[in-house]
Amino acid sequence: MPPVPPAAAVRAARPRRPLLRGVLRRAGVLLLVGGLLGGCSAAPARDAAERDVRAAVAAWAQRPPDRLAGIPLEGWAYEVGAVRRDGDRATAEARLDYRLAGYDTAPAGSVREVRLGRSGGRWRVTGEGPGPGAPQQLWDQGPVSAARGAHALVLGTGRDAGELSGIAAEADRAVAAAGAAWPRPWAGRVVVLVPGSTQGMAALLGRPAADYAGMAAVTTGSTGAAAGPADRIVVNPAGYAELSAAGRGVVLAHEATHVATRTATSARTPLWLSEGFADWAAYRAGATAPAGAAPALGRAVRRGELPAELPRNEAFAFGGDPEVLARAYEGAWLACRLIAQRWGEEALVGLYERAGREPLPGALEGVLGLDEAELTRAWQEALRREAAGVRPG
Structure with missing residues (x-):
């Protein structure tokens, strides 16, 4: 597995769950x-x-x-x-x-x-x-243990206390990374669930275990809601254990960013923007180069397979072609990275906010002053330069 593989390791799933109120x-x-x-x-x-x-x-x-x-x-x-x-x-x-x-x-x-x-x-x-x-629920899988960080609550079953404490410390750093990238009000805390196996993770999410092969974590929550249950970051212990320390940090920072941006995210938000922003936030404080974090897309561009458009939503589908999925995540990250570099980080945040409230063409024009075709051409040129080993300006 690559040292910090966003496509293979992270994914956001946002199922809605029924709620009710007690009275006595x-x-x-x-x-x-x-x-x-x-x-x-x-x-x-x-x-x-x-x-x-x-x-x-x-x-x-x-x-x-x-x-x-x-x-x-x-x-x-x-x-x-x-x-x-x-x-x-x-x-x-x-x-x-x-x-x-x-x-x-x-x-x-x-x-x-x-x-x-x-x-x-x-x-x-x-x-x-x-x-x-x-x-x-997590307790259906056995007794639940808890570890607390300054900004994180980690609940696990079948895991030892040291492992949960380590995840809590990493989750605290992830919250800080998400907050630095998303300068808007949010809860500033996360809940992390750590089941005993990939099968346990799938049982918590109500999906087949095969959907999570190779992933390290997903996030649940209802997009756009101002108040609700805290989003749960659900860790796949098998995928998480395969990552380096840097990779685990990127995974949790990516997922914490989904928590931070949830109220600004809607069905209008294109996945290339929501997933790309989460990866951009996770990599933002480091010196990660595309050669290390976007290898699949780099290889494709060097073969002459330049993407004709920004990644479509269906490219991020669960259980899809791993190569297509990798290119989608990598391309989304590079698109958000390009926007932050060329137009500024505040412009990227502003585009995210507006894209959740209005159609993308209007958001692009209002924030960046260009249409999707123009952004795509700028992104394609950046991909060519990155594939050739030249950092885009």
């Missing part, structure tokens, strides 16, 4: 039992057994599982929907609602399935896990 505070824990999963305001009449099942879930939910003892949780609540009973066994569909204290500005939600059994005339919870089709 008891023993410091929000507890909501009742209501339907679909949010209906009127609950149907329930027989005594169903009421007993719901009461058992309520009693059990007064404190989080022991495997979460080290996590700064608040607002832990289950909203119970449908209840299915089969003799002395029952299953309750529920939404879990919780916050990480000091990080989440709104509840993080998860669809769960609570299993119960009846013995001696009493219902008791016997287990709990993801609802049908829902991704796992």
